Amino acid sequence: MGTSDIVKFEALSPAEFFRRNREIAGFSNPTRAIYQTIRELVENSLDATETFKIPPSIKIYIDYANQSKSWISIYAEDNGIGIPGNEIPNVFGRVFYSSKYRIKQHRGIFGLGAKMVVLYAQSTTNTPILVRSAPLKSDAIYEYQLMIDITKNEPVIVSQRTIENKHGWHGTAIKVVLEGDWIKAKRRVEEYLRRTAMVAPYAEFILRGPDEDDVIKIPRVTTKMPDPPKEGLPHPKSVDVELIKQLIQRDPNVPIFEFLIENFDGVGEIIAKKFLDFVGLQPDMPVGKLMNDELINFVTKMREFNEWKRPRADWLSPIGEDILAEGVRFVLRPEVVFTVTRKPSSYMGNPFIVEAALAWGGAIEPSDKPTIYRFANKVPLIYDEGNDIVRKIVDEIDWTQYRVKFPAPLAIVVHICSTKIPYASAGKEAIAEVPEIENEVRNAVREVARKLRLYITRKEKEQELLMKYAIFSMYGEEVVNALSYVSKADLDELRSSINALIREKLRIKSLEDLLTNHSIEGDEDGNNNEDQKHEPSS
Amino acid sequence: MGTSDIVKFEALSPAEFFRRNREIAGFSNPTRAIYQTIRELVENSLDATETFKIPPSIKIYIDYANQSKSWISIYAEDNGIGIPGNEIPNVFGRVFYSSKYRIKQHRGIFGLGAKMVVLYAQSTTNTPILVRSAPLKSDAIYEYQLMIDITKNEPVIVSQRTIENKHGWHGTAIKVVLEGDWIKAKRRVEEYLRRTAMVAPYAEFILRGPDEDDVIKIPRVTTKMPDPPKEGLPHPKSVDVELIKQLIQRDPNVPIFEFLIENFDGVGEIIAKKFLDFVGLQPDMPVGKLMNDELINFVTKMREFNEWKRPRADWLSPIGEDILAEGVRFVLRPEVVFTVTRKPSSYMGNPFIVEAALAWGGAIEPSDKPTIYRFANKVPLIYDEGNDIVRKIVDEIDWTQYRVKFPAPLAIVVHICSTKIPYASAGKEAIAEVPEIENEVRNAVREVARKLRLYITRKEKEQELLMKYAIFSMYGEEVVNALSYVSKADLDELRSSINALIREKLRIKSLEDLLTNHSIEGDEDGNNNEDQKHEPSS
Known part of the structure; x- marks a missing residue:
C-alpha cells in the first residue's frame, strides 16, 4: 500500500478555510458570533466615516427573526462614504478582497470581517445578506442580496436593484440573519459600544434591542474630530x-x-x-x-542603513489629548482626567503612537488594581486582558510611588495606533509582544501617573493649608476680640486685617481658589519637567 | 469627489494575505519564527509517522548559513510515509492545499505550517526550500527546490530531480534558510522537544546546533504506540x-x-x-x-434530534494511561505518577478525549502553584498559559482537600485530543472556551488528584505505623529480656514471637512491604469509588 492510497490531498478555497475555522476570526460560539458581527459592522462603519472626517452616526437594530430557532436579525446603518455599486458584491462575497490592504491606520485590518459575517449567516441560516449603499454624491442607491459560493470564493448575487437617491443619502446599511444568543451577547455588545464611545466621542450610536423600549443612545459629546490618516508608502x-x-x-x-x-x-x-x-x-x-x-x-x-528619516505619522490618526479626555470624562465620570499623546515611534518600519488617559475618583469604583481599558486603532480590546502587555506593564508599576493606595478609584486607558497593529490573531483581541511598543506604553502610563501624583500631592497640601487656615482663623477671632477691647478699634476692620495677614503668611491668594481646587488642573503641564526628577528609575 | 476616487479596492491571494499577516500564524518575530518553523516541521513529521504506527525518528540540524546576516539553516528529517512526488510542489507551495482537511486527529490542523515556513524563508532570504521525499515502498526519492509565486498562490519549481532509492528509505527531509535568532530561540525549542517527548515517549529526537558538540538526544523510552486514529464522517x-x-x-x-x-x-x-x-x-x-x-x-x-449515537472516538488517538505515565516519568523524574484517560465526550458533534497526569515529588521542584504542562492533539502549548482554561481550572481547585500544602512538588499534565481543537488562533497556543471541554478537564484533574490524596494519606499512615512499630519493638526488646531472664526461654525465639505479635496487632504483613511502599501503587484503583464520597462538591 503506497502513500497515495492512505493520504488524500485537497485544496480549499479561502472562503472554505474560514468557514471551517471561524474560531480564528472570533466566531467561536453563538454568543461570541453576535458580538463579533456587530463589532465588525461598527468598525467598517467607523472606517467609512471618521477616516473621511464625517461625524459618525451609527444605528444598530436587533430583532428576533425566528425566536424558536434563535435566529437573530442584525441591521446596521451608517452615514459613511458608501461603497461603489460595482464593488459591493466582491466586498461582501470574496474573501481577501478589500480596501483595507493599504498603509494607513484602519480599525479593520484584515479585510475579513464582512465576509466572516456573510459566511456565518449562510452556514447557520442560509439567508443572504442585504446590502444597501450610496457613495458620496451618488444619484442612486445600490441594493444587493448576496451570498458566497464557498467552493469558488465568489459572490452570488441573489437579487439586485437600483433606487433613486432622492434625499442625497450616503452611507451603507446592512441586514443579516444569523443564529446567535442575543441575551448573552447583549452585555458585551453594550460594553463594546461604551468603550468605543470613550475613544470616539464625536460619534453617536443607537442600539435598539428586540423590545421596543430596549434602546441605548450614546450621544455625540464633541464635534471636534482628529485629522484623518493619509495613505503612505512603505518605510x-x-x-x-x-x-x-x-x-x-x-x-x-x-x-x-x-x-x-x-x-x-x-x-x-x-x-x-x-x-x-x-x-x-x-x-x-x-x-x-x-x-x-x-x-x-x-x-x-x-x-x-541608519540615516533614513523616522517613519511618518501622517498615516496615523491618534485621538488627541483633548478628545480622549472628553470621551473618558463622558463615559467614566471621574473627578479628574489626565491624558497624553506620545510622539510617533516605530517598530520594523511601522509607525505607531501610544496615547494614555488616567481617570481618578468620581464615579469610578475603588478596586484592588487599576481598571484597564485597552484600544488598538480605536478598537476596544475586550477579551484576553490577562495576557496583554498593558495589563503586565500597569501591574509592574509601583503605584505607591505615585501616592496611590489600593483599593483606589483608578482607571487607565491605553490606545495604540499604527499602520500595522501586531495582533496575535484574526479575532483582534491580543497584541503580540513588541519591545518598542511596550516601552512607549510604559512611558505613557508613567507620564499620566506623574500628573496624578502631582494632583494628589497638591490636594493633600491644600487640605493641610485649609486646616491651618481654619485653626488660625479661630485663634485670630480671639485676638480680634482682645485687640478691639484694648484698642477700641473697629471689630470688622481688625478682623479683615488679621485674616489678610493669615492669608499672606499661608500664601493663599484667594480663599475661593483654594476651596474649588481650580488651580490644580490649570498649571499641571508647566510642572512636568521639574517633577520628572523624582521619577523612579526603570 | 466620489467614493471610488478616495478608496481603492484590491484582491489578495491567500499567500499574500499570510505573508503580510504572518503574526496570525505565529511568525511574529525572528525568535518566534525559528521556534514556529521547527515546531511546524516536527509536527508534520509526527503526523507522517505515529499516525501510521511508525515509531518516529526525527533529526533536526541547525546551522548558520550566513552568520553576519543572522541567516539560519534548518534541516529536518523523518522516517514517515513520505509525500507522493507529484504532490510535493502543492503541499509546500500552495496555501490552503493539504492532506489535513479531514475528520481525524492531526497535530497539524490548519494545513498552513509548511507554507508559512516557505513564505517566511522567501521573504527574509529569498532562498527556495529543499524537499526530498520518498513514499513507502517507492523506488525513487523525489527532490525539489521550491518557492511560492505569492501573487498567484502557486508553487514555483526552481529545480527538480529523481534519485534511485537504493536503500528503501521512506520519509521526508527538508532544508530551509531563514532569518532568525537561534541563540534566543534555542531554549524554547529544547523545551518544546522535551514536552513533545513527554506525550510521545515512543519517538526519538536528535537536535544538533551549530556547534559540533551542541547535540541533544532524546531517546525512545518505549516501543508501545497508541492506536492510530481512523478517518471519520461528520457527526x-x-x-x-x-x-x-x-x-x-x-x-x-x-x-x-x-x-x-x-x-x-x-x-x-x-x-x-x-x-x-x-x-x-x-x-x-x-x-x-x-x-x-x-x-x-x-x-x-x-x-x-436526541437519538443519534455519541460521536465515535475511533477518529481519536489518545496517548493512553500507560504511555503517558512512561513519558512523564522519563521527562520529569518524579516520585510517583498517576494518569487517567477519560471516556470520549463531544461538543457540537466533535468527539474529544481528555487525559491527565499528576506527577509528585522526586526531581520536581517545589513551587507555590502546580506546574502545568498543556497539550492539544499531542502538541505542547507553550505560550499564553495565563489565559488557558487548564490554568484556570487547576487554580480553582482547593488543593488542601487533596492534602497538598504549597510550596509542593506537583506537576499537572493535561492532554486534550479532538478531531477539531477549538484553537483561538492559527498560532495554536490557546484553546477557545468550550464548556464541555472545561468540564472534562476538571473531572480529569480531580481524578488524578484523588489518587494523590490516597497516596499521601497512605504514606502518612505508614509513617505512623512505622513509628509505632519502632516504639513497640523498643519496649518489646525490654519485655524479651525480662521474659528470657524469668523463663529461661531462648532469646531469639522470644524476640521473634513478640515481633510477630506486634506485626499482627499493627496489621503489618511484612516489614519490607511497609518500608518500600510497594503496597500503595498496587491497589490504588480499587479505592477510587469509595474515595469519591469525600470529593468536594463543585
Whole structure:
C-alpha cells in the first residue's frame, strides 16, 4: 500500500478555510458570533466615516427573526462614504478582497470581517445578506442580496436593484440573519459600544434591542474630530525581499535611484544617493538588473542603513489629548482626567503612537488594581486582558510611588495606533509582544501617573493649608476680640486685617481658589519637567 | 469627489494575505519564527509517522548559513510515509492545499505550517526550500527546490530531480534558510522537544546546533504506540447548512434515507428512519428536492434530534494511561505518577478525549502553584498559559482537600485530543472556551488528584505505623529480656514471637512491604469509588 492510497490531498478555497475555522476570526460560539458581527459592522462603519472626517452616526437594530430557532436579525446603518455599486458584491462575497490592504491606520485590518459575517449567516441560516449603499454624491442607491459560493470564493448575487437617491443619502446599511444568543451577547455588545464611545466621542450610536423600549443612545459629546490618516508608502526599514521583488516587477527599467524615491517613505534625493553609496550601486542602473544576491544584499542594507528619516505619522490618526479626555470624562465620570499623546515611534518600519488617559475618583469604583481599558486603532480590546502587555506593564508599576493606595478609584486607558497593529490573531483581541511598543506604553502610563501624583500631592497640601487656615482663623477671632477691647478699634476692620495677614503668611491668594481646587488642573503641564526628577528609575 | 476616487479596492491571494499577516500564524518575530518553523516541521513529521504506527525518528540540524546576516539553516528529517512526488510542489507551495482537511486527529490542523515556513524563508532570504521525499515502498526519492509565486498562490519549481532509492528509505527531509535568532530561540525549542517527548515517549529526537558538540538526544523510552486514529464522517450534530448543501451537490438524486446513512457518523437504518419520522420526510425522496426552507428545517432538526449515537472516538488517538505515565516519568523524574484517560465526550458533534497526569515529588521542584504542562492533539502549548482554561481550572481547585500544602512538588499534565481543537488562533497556543471541554478537564484533574490524596494519606499512615512499630519493638526488646531472664526461654525465639505479635496487632504483613511502599501503587484503583464520597462538591 503506497502513500497515495492512505493520504488524500485537497485544496480549499479561502472562503472554505474560514468557514471551517471561524474560531480564528472570533466566531467561536453563538454568543461570541453576535458580538463579533456587530463589532465588525461598527468598525467598517467607523472606517467609512471618521477616516473621511464625517461625524459618525451609527444605528444598530436587533430583532428576533425566528425566536424558536434563535435566529437573530442584525441591521446596521451608517452615514459613511458608501461603497461603489460595482464593488459591493466582491466586498461582501470574496474573501481577501478589500480596501483595507493599504498603509494607513484602519480599525479593520484584515479585510475579513464582512465576509466572516456573510459566511456565518449562510452556514447557520442560509439567508443572504442585504446590502444597501450610496457613495458620496451618488444619484442612486445600490441594493444587493448576496451570498458566497464557498467552493469558488465568489459572490452570488441573489437579487439586485437600483433606487433613486432622492434625499442625497450616503452611507451603507446592512441586514443579516444569523443564529446567535442575543441575551448573552447583549452585555458585551453594550460594553463594546461604551468603550468605543470613550475613544470616539464625536460619534453617536443607537442600539435598539428586540423590545421596543430596549434602546441605548450614546450621544455625540464633541464635534471636534482628529485629522484623518493619509495613505503612505512603505518605510525602507520595513521591507522584505518579497515586497521589493513585487515593486521591481511593476517597472524593471526604472533607475534604482528613482525606484527608491518613488516607492518609499521619506526618501529624497540626498538620502537616496547616500544609501546607494552605502550599498555600492550606480544610481542609473535599472532596478530590474539586480541579480538575486544583489537583491538580498540590497534589502539587508536597507534595514541596516541608519540615516533614513523616522517613519511618518501622517498615516496615523491618534485621538488627541483633548478628545480622549472628553470621551473618558463622558463615559467614566471621574473627578479628574489626565491624558497624553506620545510622539510617533516605530517598530520594523511601522509607525505607531501610544496615547494614555488616567481617570481618578468620581464615579469610578475603588478596586484592588487599576481598571484597564485597552484600544488598538480605536478598537476596544475586550477579551484576553490577562495576557496583554498593558495589563503586565500597569501591574509592574509601583503605584505607591505615585501616592496611590489600593483599593483606589483608578482607571487607565491605553490606545495604540499604527499602520500595522501586531495582533496575535484574526479575532483582534491580543497584541503580540513588541519591545518598542511596550516601552512607549510604559512611558505613557508613567507620564499620566506623574500628573496624578502631582494632583494628589497638591490636594493633600491644600487640605493641610485649609486646616491651618481654619485653626488660625479661630485663634485670630480671639485676638480680634482682645485687640478691639484694648484698642477700641473697629471689630470688622481688625478682623479683615488679621485674616489678610493669615492669608499672606499661608500664601493663599484667594480663599475661593483654594476651596474649588481650580488651580490644580490649570498649571499641571508647566510642572512636568521639574517633577520628572523624582521619577523612579526603570 | 466620489467614493471610488478616495478608496481603492484590491484582491489578495491567500499567500499574500499570510505573508503580510504572518503574526496570525505565529511568525511574529525572528525568535518566534525559528521556534514556529521547527515546531511546524516536527509536527508534520509526527503526523507522517505515529499516525501510521511508525515509531518516529526525527533529526533536526541547525546551522548558520550566513552568520553576519543572522541567516539560519534548518534541516529536518523523518522516517514517515513520505509525500507522493507529484504532490510535493502543492503541499509546500500552495496555501490552503493539504492532506489535513479531514475528520481525524492531526497535530497539524490548519494545513498552513509548511507554507508559512516557505513564505517566511522567501521573504527574509529569498532562498527556495529543499524537499526530498520518498513514499513507502517507492523506488525513487523525489527532490525539489521550491518557492511560492505569492501573487498567484502557486508553487514555483526552481529545480527538480529523481534519485534511485537504493536503500528503501521512506520519509521526508527538508532544508530551509531563514532569518532568525537561534541563540534566543534555542531554549524554547529544547523545551518544546522535551514536552513533545513527554506525550510521545515512543519517538526519538536528535537536535544538533551549530556547534559540533551542541547535540541533544532524546531517546525512545518505549516501543508501545497508541492506536492510530481512523478517518471519520461528520457527526449529524456538527453539521451546518453549508456542509449539507455541499454534500447534496455531490449526488442530488440519492434518496434522503441513504443520504443520511452514507454521509454521517453512526447513522444506521433504524436511526435514519426514526429521524425522518421526526422531521416528517419520505425516505425515498431525492435529497436534491429539498427546498430552501426544508433544508434549513432539516439541519435544525439534525441538531435537535436526541437519538443519534455519541460521536465515535475511533477518529481519536489518545496517548493512553500507560504511555503517558512512561513519558512523564522519563521527562520529569518524579516520585510517583498517576494518569487517567477519560471516556470520549463531544461538543457540537466533535468527539474529544481528555487525559491527565499528576506527577509528585522526586526531581520536581517545589513551587507555590502546580506546574502545568498543556497539550492539544499531542502538541505542547507553550505560550499564553495565563489565559488557558487548564490554568484556570487547576487554580480553582482547593488543593488542601487533596492534602497538598504549597510550596509542593506537583506537576499537572493535561492532554486534550479532538478531531477539531477549538484553537483561538492559527498560532495554536490557546484553546477557545468550550464548556464541555472545561468540564472534562476538571473531572480529569480531580481524578488524578484523588489518587494523590490516597497516596499521601497512605504514606502518612505508614509513617505512623512505622513509628509505632519502632516504639513497640523498643519496649518489646525490654519485655524479651525480662521474659528470657524469668523463663529461661531462648532469646531469639522470644524476640521473634513478640515481633510477630506486634506485626499482627499493627496489621503489618511484612516489614519490607511497609518500608518500600510497594503496597500503595498496587491497589490504588480499587479505592477510587469509595474515595469519591469525600470529593468536594463543585
